[in-house]
Amino acid sequence: MLVKTIAKKYAKALYEISKEQNRVEETKTSLFEFASAMGKKEYEAFGNPKVTLKNKISEIEKAFAGKFSKELINFLSLLIEKKRFAFLPEIGIEFKNIYDENHGFKAAKIQSAFSLSEEQKAKITSALEKRYKSRFLVEYSVEAALLGGMIINIGTEMYDGSLKNRLAELGTLLLK
Template sequence: MSKAGDLYGQSLYDLAAEENLSDDILGEMEAVKGIFDDNPDYVTLLSEPSVPKKERLQLVDEALGSSLTAYHLSFIKILIEKGLLREYSGCLKRFRKAYNEDHGIADALVTTAVALSGDQLNQLKEKLEKISGKKVLLKQKTDPDILGGVRVDLEGQLFDGSVKGRLSELRKKVDETVI
């Protein structure tokens, strides 16, 4: 994450929290990121210095003005004016991180070779909530390369119970013993 993304994302969060709009703006930011991800040419157009700034700001007003809070719309315009619109996803990451810290929420990514059932996900979520003492937002990813088992990244802390991870640990021990 860039320094600009950190700085601007935290600034927007501080303002949103002060104005009691953090829930609204977080939802809006995720929707706007989806729009930007689906329409990279739009981001390019809004970032293009050869297009007059006034026109770029007007395009944002027309496309997003009626669906965003005034603070969020102004935030996007500031990013455009500063040539930092491509930092938007970094701003969202920082905003979400600050939001999660204030609301006792932890992000976790579970990686398995095959998708887990709803019951398995719920059981894992409950265990992770006991470990972290926070409400856990669990995202699931499948990766056949891990062979089997489960690998969980909980706020940067890695719990690797995958077959691939165990084989890697075993290989290290064998290498250390042989040397």
């Protein structure tokens, strides 16, 4: 939970700076390009205490000057200085969440007991958009352990309409 809290703070700061500079789209694209280009070895290298802070920052500046905005390079350098560089993937996720929220999107994660057709997914998305009066970005996954039905997570809300949950509730009632 601490990582998410820290990531949110840095993501919000980066979003605000990008917004002031009118570069939110550019920052979003660059941040994801950078994060996807980084592999486990690169993250380990930037976390290596044997490599000096000055060398780490110098490498970032050399490798990405001209490719990414000065603000993003400064942000990456700040993460290195504050020993938060390993949080970059989480910061990217939080940046995307802030971006989506500011552009009228809500995120939903839906687990179903079986694979849903595109038509079913479209109906579910449409129902969510009608209910919440918002556009949705929906991530679907299959979880066979649910036995039937689905679980919908929207922010901090969770709707559990799974057969597994209903059977558990029935079991609780029968034991009373």
